[in-house]
Amino acid sequence: MTFEFKIIKNDLRSRARTGLIKTSHGNIQTPYFVPVATSATVRALDSQDLEDLGAQCTLANTYHLHLRPGDKLIQRMGGVRGFMDFDKPIFTDSGGFQAFSLGYGREHNINKLGNIFPEGKKTKEAEEKFAFVDDDGVKFVSIYDGIKHFMSPKDSMEIQSNLGADIIMAFDECTSPLHDYDYTKKALERTHRWAKQSLEYKDPKQALYGIIQGGWFKDLRLLSAEFINSLSFEGIAIGGSLGKSKKDMHKILDWVIPLLDKRPRHLLGIGDIDDIFECVERGIDTFDCVQPTRIARRASLYIRPESGGCPKNKFRINIKAAANKEDQNPIDQNCDCPTCRRYSRAYLRHLYIVNELTYFRIASIHNMHYMLRLMSDIRKSIMNNTFSELKKKWLD
Ligand SMILES: [Zn+2]
Structure with a gap:
């Protein structure tokens, strides 16, 4: 190794x-x-x-x-x-996280940070319904077919x-x-x-x-x-x-x-x-x-701070918005991904609205490119001792 x-x-x-x-x-x-x-x-x-x-x-x-x-x-x-x-x-x-959380977390609409708290205290029941843990491992129900499985550290x-x-x-x-x-x-x-x-x-x-x-x-x-x-x-x-x-x-x-x-x-x-x-x-x-591709499928496309996102979330635009209907600009004019080099917001909005499969690919390409470029910018900034400036530029 x-x-x-x-x-x-x-x-x-x-x-x-x-x-x-x-x-x-x-x-x-x-x-x-x-x-x-x-x-x-x-x-x-x-x-x-x-x-x-x-x-x-x-x-x-x-x-x-x-x-x-x-x-x-x-x-x-x-x-x-x-x-x-x-x-x-x-x-x-x-495999542990999904064995515990799929079903259980989904049932209670709990995301990773637990921002959304379910009402009441039904945790034990829900837990036993979908996953049962003992010292040997976890028994869980497959989300695909309801068949029971068991997973231990050795498994x-x-x-x-x-x-x-x-x-x-x-x-x-x-x-x-x-x-x-x-x-x-x-x-x-x-x-x-x-x-x-x-x-x-x-x-x-x-x-x-x-x-x-x-x-x-x-x-x-x-x-x-x-x-x-x-x-x-x-x-x-x-x-x-x-x-x-x-x-x-x-x-x-x-x-x-x-x-x-x-x-x-x-x-x-x-x-x-x-x-x-x-x-x-x-x-x-x-x-x-999974965020970059998941939000892309739900019409949220990343945008760099200098390009102006929506007021609610400055890092995203909602491609569904009527404002994009005849917008010939790319998703982000400061993005050089294959999607932004070629296609307009109007085209992406149209593909989204008519549920064309192409939308999912080109929207995911943009969001993934954005994220990987951000990481590259962060690495460079650490090399140049400008990480805190970059963070300020993005978050303030
Ligand atoms: Zn792009």
């Missing part, structure tokens, strides 16, 4: 840093936003599109690929890399070995923001046992990231950061419920990051533009999130 992480430059005024992750299948310059290929494709894009966009790597979802088409089939097809013919570093998650390591990623995640219990202290503590102890089991059962050809949990409880997060940092993982991920607001998430990072050594740090499932800046500033190296 080749896995190395080198810090190239530390920002002088914050914990931001640029670095290089080396794997057997290529390098990743950090900070980096890892495009998510849920079912071995970034939705609406193919591997050629990813290459053309200069994507350095991708992250595939263990839960989805285990259930469909099956990790053993993928192994026979050359792993995720061979299957999707994408010859770059590949991450997989552990997760085997599945991720079959999928053949370069960078894999330890199996953990991702608690909900609705869980109280006592439950979160119990789940954390389980996660820590599973972290050790993940190390024991992992494929030696793969680099394994341990996951820090602990919800939004400071002592649990500190405990988890110290424990995970003490084990021989190749990298460290921060997962789970990151509090009730963005401020809570920043606080959690401020607690845990100082306890970590120089291994690469991955933040699971975060991808808002302001969060990217805040989390890079706090020392995060890689992110993954």
Whole structure:
């Protein structure tokens, strides 16, 4: 296994840093936003599109690929890399997050930050309906066919070995923001046992990231950061419920990051533009999130601050808006992506309204290009000691 992480430059005024992750299948310059290929494709894009966009790597979802088409089939097809013919570093998650959250989270409309709180306290029932966890692993119901499955840390390591990623995640219990202290503590102890089991059962050809949990409880997060940092993982991920607001998430990072050594740090499932800046500033190296393509499918297209977004969200425009009906300008006049070089807002709006499949591809190309360019700008700014100026320019 080749896995190395080198810090190239530390920002002088914050914990931001640029670095290089080396794997057997290529390098990743950090900070980096890892495009998510849920079912071995970034939705609406193919591997050629990813290459053309200069994507350095991708992250595939263990839960989805285990259930469909099956990790053993993928192994026979050359792993995720061979299957999707994408010859770059590949991450997989552990499958735990989806096993816990799909169904349960969906039922309660809880997103990662838990901004949307369900009324009442039906958590236990809902949890047992969709996922049941004990010390051995998690029993869960497939979202595809309702069939019951079981996944243990050993299973997760085997599945991720079959999928053949370069960078894999330890199996953990991702608690909900609705869980109280006592439950979160119990789940954390389980996660820590599973972290050790993940190390024991992992494929030696793969680099394994341990996951820090602990919800939004400071002592649990500190405990988890110290424990995970003490084990021989190749990298460290921060997962789970990151509090009730963005401020809570920043606080959690401020607690845990100082306890970590120089291994690469991955933040699971975060991808808002302001969060990217805040989390890079706090020392995060890689992110993954479905946001760029998901919001593109819902008519939200990214726009750079100098190009003028909508008042509600300065980083986005709503392509559906009537104002775009006869607008011959590109989505963003300061964007040089293939979509903006060629097509007008009016054309994209039309394709969206008539539900043409082409819309999904060209809108996703723009949003992904935007995100990758932002990461490149952030890396350059750290190199030039201008990260805080760039952050100010974007967020103020
Ligand atoms: Zn563009």
